[in-house]
Amino acid sequence: MSELPKTFDPAEIEQRWYAHWESTGQFRPDRPGAEPWTIVNPPPNVTGSLHIGHALDNTLQDILARHARLQGKDALWVVGTDHAGIATQMVVERQLNERQDKRTNYTREQFVEKVWTWKEESGGEITQQLRRLGCSMDWKNERFTMDEGFSKAVLKVFVDLHKEGLIYRDKRLVNWDPGLGTAISDLEVETREIKGSFWHLRYPLADGSGFIEVATTRPETMLADMAVAVNAADERYTHLVGKHVKLPITGRLIPIITDDHADPELGSGAVKITPGHDFNDFEVGKRAGIAAGAMLNMLDAKAQVVQVADGLIPDAFLGLTTAEARKAVVAQLKAEGFLIPHIDKDGVEHDAEPRTIQTPYGDRSGVVIEPWLTDQWYVDAATLAKPAIEAVRSGAIEIVPKTWEKTFFNWMENIQPWCVSRQLWWGHRIPAWFGPEKSHAGDLTADLSFHMSSDGPSQQVTYPMVFVAENENEAFEQAAEYYGVTADEIRTNSFDPMVSIFAPHVRRDQDVLDTWFSSALWPFATMGWPDSSSPSPRSRGEGRGEGQSQAPSSDTAPLPTSLRSATLSPEGERETLGGRYPNDVLISGFDILFFWDARMMMQGIHFMGDVPFKKLYLHGLVRAADGQKMSKSKGNVVNPLGLIDTYGADALRFFMAAMESQGRDIKMDEKRVEGYRNFATKLWNACRFAQANGIGASKTLDAPEATLAVNKWIIAETISTVQAVDLALADLRFDGAANAVYQFVWSRFCDWYLELIKPVLGQMDAPATGAEADETRAVAGWVIDQILVLLHPFMPFITEELWHAMGARENDLIVAKWPMADARSIDPEASKEIAWLIDLITGIRGARTELGIAPGVKMQLHVYSDDAGLRARFDRNTDALMRLARLDRTHFTRAVPGLTPDGGLGSEGPAVTVVVDAVSYKLPLEGVIDLDAERARLTKGIEAAAKERDALAGRLGNPSFVERAKPEAVEKARADHAEKAAEAERLTAALARLG
Structure with a gap:
């Protein structure tokens, strides 16, 4: 036994013990024959640093991992980082810019090498911070989503899904970030409330018989309008359906159609339809029979106006930004009499009605996101979602809290195609090669479409034919078979179209995959799938750790037969992952339920034939003390590392656990x-x-x-x-x-x-x-x-x-x-005895405190009972009772008939009574306190507490306060009311004890 120092110093012991655990391999799964238990961490961005959400998420995981080890299980907590395509590329480009350099001064391969160098030198800071939190992760098997082995899994999944028709190329609207020059996911879109305007426009009927009124917050998009929609039930427009309007400025003739998207109760009931620049309009356009390829696209990759297919946009608008185009369009509409003025409440005329507009911004670029019509790769999410839905319905996956199931089903049953391509250089490059149709194999100018990214050298040349394979050799073999030439001829002309015009030109897709696509494979690709029979990393070059082979868990519930399909791996395939699949549990924030959790379900079930995890625990957000969401702009972000420095990791971890209540955010x-x-x-x-x-x-x-x-x-x-x-x-x-x-x-x-x-x-x-x-x-x-x-x-x-x-x-x-x-x-009897003792001491202490009796004053205790068993309890516990209740003597008295529990002692004088288990215990007060002064003090306290209680009750009973005040103010008023009510009740009881 080593003597503990007087002062508890968290910093010293944290550093020492973590180094000991890691150096001695305590986090490694190394219990042959034990039941395997597995959890994977949501891989943080390699560019990231520990924030309070990470602290919550990883604390909860570590609690379960350490608990599993203590239960004797062979616990594996898989750790790794995500390559974070956009974030990482931005970091490296920013470093280049600081040196007056830029990405486009390098070839793609040279730039990617620079990213790898940055990753080896500076990436992964968050993994050191996770150690400070105490996370017992298997660092010897640390993974990275761009590891060689993991990348192989990503390519296989893409190729296999393409072969099955579950990945395809399509022209659809995406969230386009003009600042970054790439499509982005919904999670990377930040919605802000912006002061904007609502313009009302007159669209003249082509036959000259009048106008139809529409309203919009984006008047510039009228340059690409393709229809006006009204509701079929709206009798005001029945006679106009099928007619055309002649758009101002462009002169384009567009039809008036019916669609339920038009709400008769909103505005004029007529809606301008721009399918190439609005997600709702895109669906309306499809329902109206407009093919995506025929939809007009009036913006380029930098959100500048370009000419559309019909060539009707006047030259004066070409090259303008959306903001510039908006001003120009409004000015011309006003000048030509097509702008309906807004009259405010004071009768003043304005060009538009002021509105607060929910506007999407790129969370990294900070620019306005444009819905943009472009060719991208998509996953048939609706097909993959069906087995995942069934897995949750059947109980193969349990979602905790269960209240999230409704949200899960609603989203999954209405899921849209998943855009998985990104216009970046850093990431898993899409394993697709494009070539011309066979009839145009010798004509390199035929059948080309162009997709421009933010920089000229990144020009994407896309031919109609696509060859998807895990590597270039296989792709060239496919192309050679199609064109009737040799693979060497394809290879010779693959990068230089000027070499020969007689062999087809085949070029690899320039895009990379969405990082959510690769992270969706995390539960099984981290285990060495598809090659290894045990978990093993595949680093860039040589492996970093040794695999572990474990016996499969006997309680692993197989996926219901109804979820299996012929395309899934057989049952025996899962044995190759050392009993680590399915994982036992997944913990994540509810905000990535669909971006990550659901996609792991889809890919895991499809490729492994079983669910990726048995339980999914969704925790809430950590909010600021006032309940607001933390953000840098609000200045209310809390640094968990600062809290660890001040209070220690143990204190922060315990706070996270103690405050984590299912279905609620943490303040x-x-x-x-x-x-x-x-x-x-x-x-x-x-x-x-x-x-x-x-x-x-x-x-x-x-x-x-x-x-x-x-x-x-x-x-x-x-x-x-x-x-x-x-x-x-x-x-x-x-x-x-x-x-x-x-x-x-x-x-x-x-x-x-x-x-x-x-x-x-x-x-x-x-x-x-x-x-x-x-x-x-x-x-x-x-x-x-x-x-x-x-x-x-x-x-x-x-x-x-x-x-x-x-x-x-x-x-x-x-x-x-x-x-x-x-x-x-x-021993129930022993428990009752000590419970009695604690209740009696607590009662006596409470009575003394309420009456303001000094701690040093020792009192007498009168026990009104003749029960022999109670007397024996006193005898066994006399020392503790006397010391802890501050008594000097006890007197046993036969129970007094009709004794009132409020303390009436009759001729024995004033006293305070404590009742425990229906037995009365009295503490005489004569000579201990000034009874009159004490009664006066208590009466005054009761009046003050009751006055505040009633005032707060009146405030809470006022609908105006409850409805208009800030929620935190109402919550504080309720808490204060409860506190004052309890205080008044406590003091009243104390006064009653005095008699």
Whole structure:
């Protein structure tokens, strides 16, 4: 046993113990024959740094991983980072710009090499920060989504899905970022409220018979309008359906069509339709029979106006930005009388009605996102979604909290094609090669379409024919077979169209895959699929770690037969992943349910024939203290590393767990983090007390034999806590598990048990000996061990330190044995006795506090009972009762008939009464306090509390306040009202006790 220092210093022990765990391989799955248990982390961006959301997400995962190890399972927590295509390319380009350099000064290969150099030198900072949080990840098997082996899996999945017709090329609208020159996902779009305008326009009927009115927030897009839609049920326009309008400025004739998208209750009921620049309009256009290839596209990749297919946009508008085009269009419409002015409430005329517009911005570029019509690669998500939907319905995947199922089903059953191509250089390059149709193989100018990215050298040349393969050789073999030439002839002309006009020119797709496409393979590609029979990394070059082969879990539930298809891998294929697939659980934020979680379901079921994980736990967001979402612009972002520096990782982790309540967001509260640091200090001091009193490490896993009621009681309380934690963790109720341990340690063990056993242990300078003292030391040591194991998943650093400080150990705490909740060790009678003692002491202390009796004043206690059993309880617990309740004598008196529980003592004088288990205990007050002064104090306090209570009640009863005030103000008023009501009730009860 090593003596603990007086001061608990988190920083020193955290660094020391993490280095020890990692260097000794404690995070590695290395328990042959044990049940495998697997979890994968949502791979953070390689450019990222630890934010408060990461802290929550990874704390919850680490709790489960450490808990699984303590249960004897062969736990594997897969760790890795995502190559983060857009973010990483931006970082490297920004570095080039700082040196007055740019990406386009290099070939694609040269630039990608620069990105790899940056990654090796600067990438992955977040992995060091995860270590500071205490994450017990398998760092020896760290993965990266651009690893050689992982990349091979990505290419295979793309090629196989293409062969099955589940990946295809199509012309559709995408979220286009003009700043980055690429399509982006919905998650990378940030919606902002912008002060904008709502313009009302007159579109003249082609036959000259009048006008139809439309309204828009984007008047510039009228240059590419292709229809006006009205609702078929709108009788105002029935006579116009089928007619045409002649667009102002362009003179284009467009039809008036019917579609339910037009709402008769909104505006004029008529809607301009620009299918090439609005997602809703795109669907309307398709329903109207307009092919995507025929939809007009008036913007280029930089969001500047270009000529459309019919050539009707006047030259004066070409080359304008959208903002410039908007001004020019409005000016011309106004000049020609096609702009309907807006009259405000004061009768003043304006060009447009002011509106707050929900405007999409690129979260990285900061520019307005344009819906843009372009050729991209798409996954048939609707087909892949069906087995995933069935997996959740059947229970093969359990979503926790269950309330998220409705959202999941709604999105999955209405899922749209998934755009998986991005116009970048960094990422998994799409394994597709384009060539001309056979009839034009010798004519390099035929059948070409162009897709321009933000830079000229990135020009994408797309031919009609596509050859998809995992590598260039296979693609050229396909092309050679199609064109009737040799693969060498294809290869010779693949990059230089001027070499020969007689052999077909085949060029690889310039685009890369969406990072969500590769991360969707995370649960099985990290395990070495499709090559390895065990989890093994494939780095850029040589592997970084050794694979582990484990027996499959016996309780792995196979996917329902209804989910299997002929395209899926057979049951035996899953054996090759060492029993690591399906993963046991996945933890993620609800915000990536569809971007990552659902896509892992789709790909996992399709390629592995089974679900990727058995449970999906969705946690909420960590919000600022006032409930607002954290953002840099608001200045309310909390740095978890700063909290770790101040309070320690254990305190932050425990805060995250204790506040994580299913289905609710977490409000950041630094005071609570500080409170959990105090909790750690309390445990530290409890172990110092134990050391000083000869209490050390337990020599048994089972509870020691006990004869004293207080020892039997703490054993029972320990077992009950184990049961509560077991049930909570089984249900993924992290708050329930954390709070169960907290209450047990702070209240029952530290505040009561250690105090109650002090008389048994004797004085530190004269420790007690004998059977009772030996028993108590053994029980106390066992309880401390149980506490350290229970608390370890939540607070790993301090518990490991205390584990070794309490005595010699065969193993580190991280691989100790989880407690068994053996109910046979519970003695109900002993538990009742100590519960009675605690209630009596608590009651006496409460009465003294309410009456303001000084702590140093010792009082007498009159017991109104003639029960022999109660007298025996007093005799067994006299020392503890006298010391903790600050009594000097007790008097047993036969029960008084008709005694009122409020304290009437008759001729014995004024007293305060405490009632426990229907027995009255009286504390005489004569000579202890000034009764008149105390009555006056309590009366005044009651009046003040009642006045504030009633004022708050009136405020809360005012609909104007409840509806108009900020939610946090209403919430505070309710909390204050409850507090004052409780205070008034407490003081009233205290006054009643005085009689």
